[in-house]
Amino acid sequence: MRNKDFLSILDLDEGGIDGIIQMAEKIKQGETPQALAGKTIALLFEKPSLRTRVSFEVGIKQMGGTCIFLSNSEIGLGVREPESDIARILDRLVDCIIARVFSHRSLELLSENTSLPVVNALSDRAHPCQALGDCLTIFEHKGEMQGLKMAFIGDGNNIAGSLALACSYAGMDFTIASPENYQLPSPVWKIAEGISKEKETKLSW
Template sequence: MNTKDLLSISDLSPDDIGRLLSDAIELKARGWNSCLSGKTLALVFEKPSLRTRVSFELAMKQLGGEALYLSPAEVGLGKREPVADVARVLARFVDVIACRTFGHDTLVQLAKYADIPVINALSDLEHPCQALADILTIYEKKGELKGLNLAYIGDGNNCANSLLLACAMTGINCRLASPEGYLVDKAIFAKAKAYAEDSGAELYSGTDLKAALRGADVIYTDVWTSMGQEAETEKRLKDFAGFQVNAKLVSMADKDAIIMHPLPAHYGEEVDREILECPQSVIFDQAENRLHAQKAVLRDMLGGLEIGGRH
């Protein structure tokens, strides 16, 4: 990897992503092994989690290592104890930190003061581990990446930011349709455009649903109101009217389009329940792939080798 840390999907190169996908597929097929025996992961979480916590804990266990979960009350990042101190203490005990936090700056501080790898397990800016699992799922279902059309419908949030960058790096044409005021981060879009110049990906960010969905091989949506935005719920419900992924919107895409959602879903808001229950939905394969993508990242970061020097 380009750096010791994975704070953004852009900490990876396109070649890194390709290698991690290959490793994830291999690890998924092989199951349990002991390549990270003696290694320990600290999970420092400020937000609740189902998929992220379970997938990281099992990833370490299935690779022969250990995981230690630290709840918000136990650590109190930046409140009970300065982030810099937490980073330097944990670096004396464990081999890698995965942090799920509200502010991206917390991750930056952890990475600055810890001389061990730090992984972004979700921040307000990006969710790179989710993006890796998403790209892995798309490759499994479609057999390719370059030239595919992905339509992202909804809030230009942290998942959208990482997914856009990952698509641009792997040659997937990524079209994001959001209401005015909820478009993807401009700096992230500019960075994605630079990647797209090399990969040949076509990018769009705007309010036109038809433009995003036309010929889409993948339809992706996420919640309209993320954790920490609950006070905005009523306003967002009004602003996102018409952006629900339902049968009408799905009919605008390719007939073989797969439907994705990082979960948890707010049924009846960003997506109709029947859509995520239909044969085109791959949301639970997508959720499972969090485990396999993260196993690849952990093995890469910690240099896990088995007998004979083989990954």
């Protein structure tokens, strides 16, 4: 990791995707490292979810940790209590914050006000954990990622942006077909282009 948080695929260091995929493969084969033994993780969900909540809770418990689920009705993120106060309170009580929010800025404010790792479980800008899950599925079916081609058909949304970055890092070509006015934001595309050139992969509309 480039820093304490995982808010974007860009937070992974060189080879980070491969390392995570290899670890996930071992866990699925029965090796369950107790890396979270004695740790308490706060699941802060402003936006509800079935799959994301269950997968995080199961994963945390399998790795020896304990999780506390906090819904938006309980905390009122940015309304009843500002993100800065929530971050400072959790900083004293838990070991990590996993947040699923509407605005990416909420993640940044949490990160800026705590020494704890903050993990993005979805925001309007990025969905890095989903992209990693997709990369794992590709690896399981293809046995590799380097040199493969991914086609994405749909809006240039948070998932598409995270996939464009993940594919570029993993050595895959990435093509996206989106309706006019629903394409990937220019800043995300430019970053993905830079990574793609460095990795000598192809990125196209």
